Amino acid sequence: MVEMKNQKPKIINVQCVSCDAKYDIEPFRYQCDCGENLDIIYDYASISQKWTKQDLAKNPDRSHWRYLPILPVKNAPKRTMQIGGTPLIPFAKIAEEFGVSEFFVKDDTRNPSGSLKDRATDIGIQHATEMGENTIVAASTGNAAASLSALSAFYGKNAIILAPASAPKAKLTQILQYGATLFPVNGTYDDAFALSMKISEKYGFYSRSTGINPILSEGKKTVGLEIAEQLNWNVPDLIFVPTGDGCIIGGVYKSFWDLKKLGWIDKMPKLVAVQSEGSCASVNALKNDGKIEPVSSNTIADSISVDNPADGTKALRAVKNSDGFGITVSDDEILTAQKELSEKTGIFTEPAAASSFAGFKKATESRKIEKNETVVILATGTGLKDIPAAQKKIEIPEAIDSIENLNL
Numbered sequence: 001m002v003e004m005k006n007q008k009p010k011i012i013n014v015q016c017v018s019c020d021a022k023y024d025i026e027p028f029r030y031q032c033d034c035g036e037n038l039d040i041i042y043d044y045a046s047i048s049q050k051w052t053k054q055d056l057a058k059n060p061d062r063s064h065w066r067y068l069p070i071l072p073v074k075n076a077p078k079r080t081m082q083i084g085g086t087p088l089i090p091f092a093k094i095a096e097e098f099g100v101s102e103f104f105v106k107d108d109t110r111n112p113s114g115s116l117k118d119r120a121t122d123i124g125i126q127h128a129t130e131m132g133e134n135t136i137v138a139a140s141t142g143n144a145a146a147s148l149s150a151l152s153a154f155y156g157k158n159a160i161i162l163a164p165a166s167a168p169k170a171k172l173t174q175i176l177q178y179g180a181t182l183f184p185v186n187g188t189y190d191d192a193f194a195l196s197m198k199i200s201e202k203y204g205f206y207s208r209s210t211g212i213n214p215i216l217s218e219g220k221k222t223v224g225l226e227i228a229e230q231l232n233w234n235v236p237d238l239i240f241v242p243t244g245d246g247c248i249i250g251g252v253y254k255s256f257w258d259l260k261k262l263g264w265i266d267k268m269p270k271l272v273a274v275q276s277e278g279s280c281a282s283v284n285a286l287k288n289d290g291k292i293e294p295v296s297s298n299t300i301a302d303s304i305s306v307d308n309p310a311d312g313t314k315a316l317r318a319v320k321n322s323d324g325f326g327i328t329v330s331d332d333e334i335l336t337a338q339k340e341l342s343e344k345t346g347i348f349t350e351p352a353a354a355s356s357f358a359g360f361k362k363a364t365e366s367r368k369i370e371k372n373e374t375v376v377i378l379a380t381g382t383g384l385k386d387i388p389a390a391q392k393k394i395e396i397p398e399a400i401d402s403i404e405n406l407n408l
C-alpha cells in the first residue's frame, strides 16, 4: 500500500456546493450553515507530487483502499471485507446491437452486501472510527442499510437503521440477519431520513445518511476512480447512473473532477442521471429552471424512489458540468431492461440498478449517443434482494415427471 506520510494535510478544506462557504475538515461538520451539502477539497498539487499513476499500478491492493491518498480518512483499516475492485466488463455484442463503439457494465452487485453502497459505508465507518464513534445511524431505501449492517458486523460497530416498512423483505431480512437494530418506518424513505436525522441529533450518533454526509459521496466516488483506471485513464464518453438521492452520480462526478485536478485525465465523461418516471424530481429540475420540486414517488425501483433528493444539488451539478443529460424510464421499461440485461450479460440486477440499462436503450433510440462513443452503465445492486420484482417478467414452468413431450 502506498504510504502518504502525514495524511491530515491532504485535505485543504470542505466547501459548500451552493454558497461556496469554506470550512476546515476538523471539527467535522455534515453540512454548510446554509443547509446545503459539502465537497471535500484535497491538496491536489501536493498529492500528485507524492502519488503517481505508476505508484497506483504497483499497488497490489485490489480493493478501493488503493485510492487512500484521495480519500477523506487518515488510514485504511487493518483488515477489510474487500470492497470495490469490481469488474468493468465489455459486451461487444451489446455495443454492436445498440450502435455504440464500446459498451461496459461496471458490476457493483459483487460487493459483499450486494450493492455499490458498500463503498460509502466502508469509508464512512473508517471515518467514524477515526472520530472515536461506535454507533452509526442510517436512513435508507434498503441497500445502504443492508450495507451498514453487514459492515458494522464486520468492524464491530452498532448500527441503527430506519427504512420504509415497504422495502423489499429480503433487504429488511438482510439488515436483521447481520444483527443491526431496525426501525421500519410507516412512511416513505424521506420520512425515514427525517427520523434518522432526529436520532443522530438527539443521541449524537454518527450519521451514515446518504445525501448529507460528504464522506459518503467520497466513498461512492471510488467507483468512478476504478472505471478510469480500468480503462487505462481513457475516460468513457458516457456513464449511465441510476439516480435517487443523487449521491452516487455526485460521487461519480467528483471522481473525475478529482482526477482532472490531479492531472491524470483531461476530460469528463458525460454523466446521465436515469430516474424512474414515478420518481424523477432531479430530471424534472434539469428540464425546468433547475429548482428541485419534490414529487410523490411511486415506482417498482424502490432504491431510487425518493420524493425530495437529499443530494439533488450535487446530482444536477454532475449532469450540467459534465455536459450530460437526465432521462426517465417507465417501470415497464425498467423490468424489461432488467430481464434483457440478465439474459445478455449474466448479471442479475435489481430494478433500480437496471434503470441504467433502460436509460441507455432509450437514449440510443432518441439518438442522444454518437456511434463512436464508449458507454459504461452502473449495475448498482443485485436482483437477488427483490425476487418478486423479477418474477413480474418470469413464469416458473410446471413441474415434470418425465422427459417425454419436452419442447426442446
Ligand SMILES: Cc1ncc(COP(=O)(O)O)c(C=O)c1O
Residues within 6 Å of the ligand: 115, 116, 117, 141, 142, 143, 144, 210, 242, 243, 244, 245, 246, 247, 248, 249, 303, 304, 350, 352, 353, 380, 381, 382
Ligand atoms: C441499487 C441502487 N441503485 C441506485 C441508487 C441511487 O443512489 P442515490 O440515492 O445516491 O442516487 C441506490 C440508492 O439506494 C441503490 O441502492
Ligand SMILES: [Zn+2]
Residues within 6 Å of the ligand: 016, 017, 018, 019, 020, 021, 032, 033, 034, 035, 036
Ligand atoms: Zn452553503
